[in-house]
Amino acid sequence: MTILEAAAQLRARQVSSRELTVQCLKRALRANQKLNAFMALMEEHALERAALADDELARGIDRGPFHGIPVAYKDLFYTRGVRTTAGSKVFANFVPAFDGAVVEKLDAAGAVNLGKLGMHELAYGVTSNNPHYGPVRNPWNTERIPGGSSGGSGAAVAAGLAFMAMGSDTGGSIRIPAAYCGTVGIKATFGRVSRFGCLPLSYDLDHVGPLNASVRDAAITLNAIGGYDPRDANSSRAPMTDFLPPAGVSIAGLRIGLPENFYFERVEPPVREAVQRAARHAEALGAHVVPLRVPDPAALTALGRVILLAEASALYERHWNNRHLFGPDVLTLIDQGRFIRATDYLQAQRVRRILQQEWDTLWNKVDCLFTPTTPVTAPPIGADSLTIEGVEDDVRLSATRLVRGINVLGLPALAMPLGLAPDGLPMSLHIIGPAWQEDRILRVGAALEDTTDWHHARPPEV
Amino acid sequence: MRDWKTAALALNSGIPEEALDGIGKPLDALEAAFEPLKKLIHPEDEPALQFVLDHHREGGE
Numbered sequence: 001m002t003i004l005e006a007a008a009q010l011r012a013r014q015v016s017s018r019e020l021t022v023q024c025l026k027r028a029l030r031a032n033q034k035l036n037a038f039m040a041l042m043e044e045h046a047l048e049r050a051a052l053a054d055d056e057l058a059r060g061i062d063r064g065p066f067h068g069i070p071v072a073y074k075d076l077f078y079t080r081g082v083r084t085t086a087g088s089k090v091f092a093n094f095v096p097a098f099d100g101a102v103v104e105k106l107d108a109a110g111a112v113n114l115g116k117l118g119m120h121e122l123a124y125g126v127t128s129n130n131p132h133y134g135p136v137r138n139p140w141n142t143e144r145i146p147g148g149s150s151g152g153s154g155a156a157v158a159a160g161l162a163f164m165a166m167g168s169d170t171g172g173s174i175r176i177p178a179a180y181c182g183t184v185g186i187k188a189t190f191g192r193v194s195r196f197g198c199l200p201l202s203y204d205l206d207h208v209g210p211l212n213a214s215v216r217d218a219a220i221t222l223n224a225i226g227g228y229d230p231r232d233a234n235s236s237r238a239p240m241t242d243f244l245p246p247a248g249v250s251i252a253g254l255r256i257g258l259p260e261n262f263y264f265e266r267v268e269p270p271v272r273e274a275v276q277r278a279a280r281h282a283e284a285l286g287a288h289v290v291p292l293r294v295p296d297p298a299a300l301t302a303l304g305r306v307i308l309l310a311e312a313s314a315l316y317e318r319h320w321n322n323r324h325l326f327g328p329d330v331l332t333l334i335d336q337g338r339f340i341r342a343t344d345y346l347q348a349q350r351v352r353r354i355l356q357q358e359w360d361t362l363w364n365k366v367d368c369l370f371t372p373t374t375p376v377t378a379p380p381i382g383a384d385s386l387t388i389e390g391v392e393d394d395v396r397l398s399a400t401r402l403v404r405g406i407n408v409l410g411l412p413a414l415a416m417p418l419g420l421a422p423d424g425l426p427m428s429l430h431i432i433g434p435a436w437q438e439d440r441i442l443r444v445g446a447a448l449e450d451t452t453d454w455h456h457a458r459p460p461e462v
Numbered sequence: 463m464r465d466w467k468t469a470a471l472a473l474n475s476g477i478p479e480e481a482l483d484g485i486g487k488p489l490d491a492l493e494a495a496f497e498p499l500k501k502l503i504h505p506e507d508e509p510a511l512q513f514v515l516d517h518h519r520e521g522g523e
Contacts, residue, residue: 077487203513204510234512254504298495299495299499301495302492302495302496302499303499304465305492306492308490320476331481332485335477335482335484336485336488338473338475339464339466339469339470339485344496346509347499347500347503348496348499348512349510349511350503350507350508350510351500351507352509353507353508353510354502354503354507354508356510397510445467
């Protein structure tokens with residue numbers, strides 16, 4: 001069930017928030033033994049909030065579509081009085097004194113917080129194979145990774161343990177788990193959603209955003225969490241709009257760019273064909289598909305890595321010598337970042353601006369881009385490398401290759417289900433738009449969702 | 463390619479030698495991808511960094 005469906009049932013008194021919450025908690029308790037999606041379930045708190053939501057609705061107080069809806073948060077969002085670990089030993093005993101901005105906003109919107117979700121250590125990786133708190137597993141196949149770093153968020157939404165799970169994305173960490181778990185995930189324009197009260201990994205690449213069961217649920221989540229926040233130095237005053245696409249939304253006349261370079265190279269054939277099929281489907285809905293070359297995505301990826309390595313290592317400098325606090329993969333990245341020269345960091349930021357200007361001109365030719373989100377379906381837990389069309393690739397670099405550059409540009413991007421590959425695992429479409437045009441990519445996603453059954457596939461019961 | 467072990471010693475990094483074995487290869491690959499991009503930079507190109515003073519705040523006494 002989607003949030004919008006549950007919200008309608010709540011208002012029709014066909015279901016109560018308590019019933020929805022109990023159902024989610026029961027499923028979570030059962031599924032967590034296999035998935036390890038939740039770090040902490042806040043049963044008592046959730047039931048209290050659900051009772052309050054029911055009471056308010058009965059008294060005619062309606063806080064909007066999230067009123068009484070059970071949700072959950074990646075364990076790097078500050079939750080007042082509740083341990084927030086970022087999947088790390090560094091924060092093993094960290095109990096925030098206040099809520100993060102998105103927690104605060106959804107709380108005010110009447111959402112019911114079920115608890116905190118597992119993740120890749122410090123949000124610095126894509127597997128969510130956490131050395132301290134155990135691996136999060138993919139509901140489609142528990143021997144596969146859910147992706148990361150918001151792995152618990154992807155697993156929880158895919159398995160129906162929460163109606164929405166908040167994630168964060170520094171180099172693909174919302175969109176990769178959305179892709180591997182078969183959910184929707186949106187990373188809005190940098191500055192659209194406040195990062196206040198979200199443990200950082202990078203100062204200018206981190207984005208906060210949701211994983212959802214549908215595109216319209218992603219839209220209403222963005223409605224609830226977006227907007228200027230003076231507590232976030234990079235928060236934007238860009239005007240908010242209603243992101244919810246109307247019923248029967250049309251994409252006739254829209255120009256959809258299909259990159260001729262980079263995005264379809266070293267991609268598994270079923271994934272490549274599925275994205276091309278999505279483009280043909282959009283064309284059948286009246287959109288124009290425009291093949292074109294895009295400005296150097298490989299360069300964006302290299303810039304993103306230079307910037308992230310330097311910033312993440314700076315962030316954890318005080319722990320450089322506490323090597324026992326980190327898992328091996330994160331420690332290697334922190335070590336690498338110590339060798340990035342200050343001059344290189346600044347040069348990367350200069351080239352970043354040049355490429356940003358080149359990408360700006362792209363939007364004169366097309367309204368959005370279609371690419372795969374990830375080149376492959378979810379890899380096995382524990383795999384370090386994989387082979388795509390005979391070429392060996394690193395699991396982390398492969399997962400981030402098509403998405404990291406968009407963080408460097410700060411552009412909005414939507415990952416949405418694209419049906420199942422022959423291996424029975426989800427594939428994902430990545431829709432990239434110009435800055436501040438989240439409503440456009442959501443309209444495209446909703447039009448596809450309205451006319452296909454790609455998002456109907458569900459993982460086996462766990 | 464840089465000699466990462468010498469660099470680590472020069473920085474007095476405290477990174478154990480066995481850990482250095484794992485970082486040289488990815489850094490070399492990153493450097494190979496990144497170095498050519500510097501040729502794109504012109505003197506007038508500013509970094510994508512911001513330091514903005516709030517004009518509503520009064521400075522000084």
